[in-house]
Amino acid sequence: MVSQEIIRSLTIKTPSKIVLLVLDGVGGLRVAGKTELEAAHTPHLDALASCAVCGVADPVSPGITPGSGPGHLGMFGYDPLRYEIGRGVLEALGIGMALGKNDVVARGNFATMDEQGIIVDRRAGRIPTEKNQELCALLQESITEIAGARVEIRNGKEHRFVLRFTAEGLDGRIEDTDPQREGHPPRPPAALAPEAEQTARLIGLFLEQANQVLRDHHPANTILLRGISQIPAIPSMAELFKLTPACIATYPMYKGLARLVGMEILSTGETIADEFKTLKANYDSFDFFFLHIKKTDSYGEDGNFEKKVAVIEEVDRSIPELLSLNPDVIAVTGDHSTPALLKGHSWHPNPFVLCSPFERVDDVAEFTEAACAKGGLGRFLAIDEMPLMLASALKLEKFGA
């Protein structure tokens, strides 16, 4: 990994085009002798691997399981250890909020407090989503502004909601108010940096008013905040890599992550075929495409091996459409692994296929974890994927004399 300053000094604008196809959580573990990729029939992805250089990429560092934020930042060429995506930011992106630098967001939980101010249920008995909607509407109606900051409350499922404060000069470095265990009072929203003290006071005032509004709504008679955060100050892909990048994704969170690094978000349909159609329709207008497939991850999280296999096969059937565009560079990978066996993200490296006329084709002939691990790229860090893609597209000048 070289510094962003060096990368910025080496990148050049050229007409060559890069397509980064991400099957979220595609890597897996063997069940009955095969991983999801090994079980899937993928003639087109295998053919792509056959004329590419392959490898396996650690999303953050060996052994480290990434969330979606670090998983995607790494692939996009941003050090996931330098740019932190807070839980509140990720939740807000997940429900489609477009965040700016004046926003501080948090994930909220409705909770139950007793008369002594002790939290007796951190999830308010998992109230139904309808009740949540009703209470969020009530809070929003009662509190639209606190000390000059605009307040926005958007319900999620069951007891969860997203809270946003908007004003100049807010600072999200504030501790959770969730005490993490029942039997304790909520924690104060303490500033983690002197610059955040004003925002901490503002959140304290909001919590007092919210408690007033919710007083008679037992079990949801208070709220707890977690992951209070702001979007990081992050240079755009245009600025760093001189790319004109576009995102094709069906889920809000991934569009949000792409927007953070300055991608244009293309509107697309619900299906994988729709996403590839959107790529084709917009192919002339951009030089970098991030095409995100969500359901490999969703079925992995569900532990549904067969359906994850089916999604991989569905992507495979769209590969000819991608090839018909003849991009200069095609990269296929995941942002992290989500083995059905583990029903969650995992630390295993991602298979990575890099197809370009200027790479050293190895003898990997299958898009699987084991085959890619024997590829010419060996094992490397996901943050080096962007320099590799840029180099393959002849978009990087020589370093040093």
Next chain:
Amino acid sequence: MVSQEIIRSLTIKTPSKIVLLVLDGVGGLRVAGKTELEAAHTPHLDALASCAVCGVADPVSPGITPGSGPGHLGMFGYDPLRYEIGRGVLEALGIGMALGKNDVVARGNFATMDEQGIIVDRRAGRIPTEKNQELCALLQESITEIAGARVEIRNGKEHRFVLRFTAEGLDGRIEDTDPQREGHPPRPPAALAPEAEQTARLIGLFLEQANQVLRDHHPANTILLRGISQIPAIPSMAELFKLTPACIATYPMYKGLARLVGMEILSTGETIADEFKTLKANYDSFDFFFLHIKKTDSYGEDGNFEKKVAVIEEVDRSIPELLSLNPDVIAVTGDHSTPALLKGHSWHPNPFVLCSPFERVDDVAEFTEAACAKGGLGRFLAIDEMPLMLASALKLEKFGA
């Protein structure tokens, strides 16, 4: 990579000998199904790979194409991101100037300026080399000293020359005066650090005098400076690694790079056979030899696949002479790749062969990019080559208790 402080603390002086054979730009890309190394008939290099541990090394970082400076520094065990070799320094080394810490050097171009002081041709119509020689002699005769600094001007080809200022306390952190585009005046030689302000003034005075001297020599009536720089303050290989190192190279630039890290430069002939003879003749006097083969890179830059293959085969024929000396450690590699297909340096990792009685011989049986990529060393950074060579020669003590 460990720090230089750690390496320095671990190295010990022993009688064992290391030969680092560098085929400049040897790595390639396939043309008609084979890379240059795959097309070359190399029985001796293949035999060496068979009894060695092999791998592929990224010169700087995956995807980054290095210039000759960073490419060599990495192999010599110096972080190429820490020690920068300026363009002026590289040009000066390239024409055989031995540089010291009191030298500031720049690459100069003769250029054409109109009456309003605007640059109308940044290369003065690419004046013939003879004209360049004549003008450099005129400048040198007219200006031998500026504000206490000695001035030296040495012509290159066409419009290019090298300019050196020598005095105590000079500082090379100064911006280019070349405006990069025609239609603009030259830029002032601006200091990039407060310590460089005196040197910037001195260069400004030189430029005024040079303009006077050249006034009537249209089209070469002014000069532009680029890559103003100084050699980095770099510890010697003797100091860091406790080696007594020697360089065998035919081109000035590589001798210059070797001199920077304190190697003794051995005089040698023009051919590859001459270089191996020089190795034999001096074998008893040093414990580290850097033997540099230039023409693999030159033919790569020319896009001449066949001649690059022929140079590799010529080196192969000299390997028995190297083996007859029975060095404790032999390493064979490149400083970067120069695929004939790309006609220039590239980002691809270098095949690396490490032959020592104390390495884990793998089953790589060919000195090619693809074979080495499957070797026991896997993929690693070139800066780790020196610790590996030193360890193999039993020149590194244990780290920590």
